[in-house]
Amino acid sequence: xxxxxxxxxxxxxxxxxxxxxxxxxxxxxxxxxxxxxxxxxxxxxxxxxxxxxxxxxxxxxxxxxxxxxxxxxxxxxxxxxxxxxxxxxxxxxxxxxxxxxxx
Numbered sequence: 001x002x003x004x005x006x007x008x009x010x011x012x013x014x015x016x017x018x019x020x021x022x023x024x025x026x027x028x029x030x031x032x033x034x035x036x037x038x039x040x041x042x043x044x045x046x047x048x049x050x051x052x053x054x055x056x057x058x059x060x061x062x063x064x065x066x067x068x069x070x071x072x073x074x075x076x077x078x079x080x081x082x083x084x085x086x087x088x089x090x091x092x093x094x095x096x097x098x099x100x101x102x103x
Contacts, residue, residue, distance in 0.1 A: 035062070039058070060099075063095060063099065064099045066085075067095055067096060067099055067101055068101065070084050070085055071096070071101065078092055078093065078096075
């Protein structure tokens with residue numbers, strides 16, 4: 001039985017080493033491209049003016065729809081949403097409150 005387990009482990013390791021590893025590139029990052037394009041458009045509209053609080057602006061513009069979509073996906077189940085997002089439930093509740101989505 002131990003030999004069978006060792007053989008299975010070796011097969012898994014061989015398969016993993018022959019399969020191409022997943023690499024994030026522009027081709028498989030549609031969200032990255034969309035965000036970059038939106039940022040370029042926003043900066044172009046500034047016409048040389050320096051943006052203020054750009055980081056907070058971007059976070060709020062991305063977090064709000066992310067929270068909406070995940071809450072719809074999980075049918076408003078906060079425990080499931082927290083798992084999907086990789087957040088604690090407390091952090092999720094704080095974000096939901098921040099964006100006026102806490103029921």
